Amino acid sequence: MSKFRMYRKHSRLLSKENKLIDQAKAKQQLSGSLETDLQIMRETFSKSSDVVIRKFQIGKELSIPASILFTDGLADTKMIQQVILESLMYEGKGNENIDAPMRGVLTWMKNKVLNIGDVKEIYDLEELFVSILSGNTVIIIDGFPAALSASTYGFEGRSVTEPTTQNVVRGPMEAFTESIRINTALVRRKIKDPNLHCEQKQIGKITKTDVSIMYIKGIVTDDVVEEVRTRIERIDIDGILESSYIEELIQDETFTPFPTVFNTERPDVVAAGLLEGRVAIIVDGTPFVLIVPSLFIHNFQVAEDYYQRADISSLLRILRIICFLISLLGPSFYIALTTFHQEMVPTPLLINLASQREGVPFPAFVEALIMEVTFEILREAGIRMPTAVGQTVSIVGALVLGQAAVEAGIVSAAMVIVVSITAIANFCFPAYNMAISVRMLRFIMMMLAASFGLYGVTLGILALLLHLNSIRSFGMPYMAPFSPFILADQKDAILRFPRWGLFSRPRLMNQKNKKRKADPKVAKPESNK
Structure with missing residues (x-):
């Protein structure tokens, strides 16, 4: 009897515990x-x-x-x-x-x-x-x-090292890591101001990834911050593993080859963007930080431009824009001139090109297509292979294949030169996303050149300009300060004015705190005459 009572008591306790568990x-x-x-x-x-x-x-x-x-x-x-x-x-x-x-x-x-x-x-x-x-x-x-x-977080992560994708000759040699707290600390180290706000959210139903929004109150436009908050809070996804997840879900234009969200692994670039009135989005688990709004010209500017003299920085920016045009239009101009507009080529050069192409069985477009696809394969293989052999295989492969293709009569030597210059110019872009965009658009321009000559190339350039002017990044025109044209912002666009001339922040980015210093004449050097 006693055992039965004990059993009933134990059962009641177990039932009560299960009930508490179910209620909790x-x-x-x-x-x-x-x-x-x-x-x-x-x-x-x-x-x-x-x-x-x-x-x-x-x-x-x-x-x-x-x-x-x-x-x-x-x-x-x-x-x-x-x-x-x-x-x-x-x-x-x-x-x-x-x-x-x-x-x-x-x-x-x-x-x-x-x-x-x-x-x-x-x-x-x-x-x-x-x-x-x-x-x-x-x-x-x-x-x-x-x-x-x-708080007892003690995960061993990668320490702060040099940048791997955005190297500079002169400037800070530190890069973000995969830890969100280290990354926010690196930005705080650059900007010691209580107005630098850091809002943290968790995105992802399963991963619960920490995402921080950083901005400087009093400099950034309130509408931009609110727009960033709204777009991030709208994200409904099971997991965020890299900042590119956030980038795709918050960008303005989905069907465009151009990046409308800038990414960087350098704290000084993020600090400079915050001082201009932009917003940084830091995602835990990745060293790449997003900066919005992003304009077209930002993809041709690097941190080193502000660590060297103004004349050197301006020259290098012009060189990058020339490389952009060469990478985009180089093969298409060659195809158009040799196929439809031979009269525009000097006679000695035309005779030389014709002699080189005498044994080539393919038209110029197919010839360029073969070389471009081959180089893209070599480039991708060099990236995916181990670091010790990747660069060697890609360089040796390009030399061997190029020489063999010319000797076999598949392509001409002039085409190898054009494709090589185009590929080298593509490496001059500071922004990797922009380089990929140009690589995709290059094939479209080649097809237009093979179909309609220079008329097709002109049509492609006009369509590209119309598309660029229709893009917006968090409410900002993508082609600013060129379209709309803002004279005051030309001081830090293609050219970079001396430090004493950069006394105001970008007009579209900032409408509240426009001046970097009260009197721009104070910092201007006086002549000794």
Whole structure:
């Protein structure tokens, strides 16, 4: 009989516990019972061996049942042992027993026991799961429908190194990493102003990726910040693994080959953009930071332009724009001239080209297409192959294939020269996205040149200009300051004026704080005459 009664009592307790678990899951909140909450944790992380659940007693005299939960590999176990467990289990120096009711335990722990910078209370189960999987340590106490989340993030990541895609000869040699906190700190190091705001959000239903929006209040236009917030909050996706996910989901124009969101791995570029009134979007897990709004001319400007003399920077910018035209129109002009407009070619050069093409069985368009596709294959293979052999294979492959193709009579030597110059000019672009756009448009211009000659090339240029003028980036005209033409902004477009001449911020970017300094004449050097 006694065994039957014990069985019934155990069944009632088990039924009550299951009921509490079901109620806690239904409300998505902690139940207040340590065993019930831990049972929910065990069911949730049953297959996750890296989630550690450690039960202990708080204090020598209090002996309050409690438990900590953390993710091994994301949390700093040394900090957990020294700062949390030792402080709670042995009531370390400076702590005292509780004279208040039991509800004061959480306040006592936050104010007098846990000497960690960030400690907050959690009532929601979903928030508790995210906190554990973000590298924090969660403390659950028996009898309290709340938990404490202590910041113990200690994941070992890549240290700050030199940029790999945006190198410069003169300037800071530091780049962003995959840690969002290191990246925001690198920007804070450049701009020590309390008006530099950093808003953090979590995007992705499953990944819960941290995304930070940085801007300088008082310089940035409020409409741009609100537009960025709105577009990011509209994102409804299961996961964000790289900043390109955000870029595709917030950009203005989807069907355009041109990048309308600028990306960089350099903190100084982000700082310069913020000082102009732009907004930076930093995504956890990637070293590439997004900057909006982005204009067409930004793809031809590099950080080094502002670290050298104005005349040198202006010359290099003009050179990049010339390389853009060569990369886009080089093969198409060659095809148009040799196929439809031979009268425009000097007679000695025309005779030389004709002698080279005497044994070539293909028209100029097919000849250029073969060489361009071959070079694109070599370029992609050089990127995907191991670094030790990638560049060697691509260079040797280009030389060997080019020489062999000329000797075999498949292409002419002049075509090899044109394709080579076009490919080298394409490498002069600071922005990799813009280089890819030009590579795609080059084939369209080649087809127009093969079909209609220079008339087709002119038609393609006009269509390209119309398309560029129709694009907007977060409300800003993509071709500004050329269309619409803004005279005051020409000082930092194709040419760069001396430092004393850059006294105002871009007009379209900023409508509030337009001046970089009060009196532009103060910094202008005076003549010694």
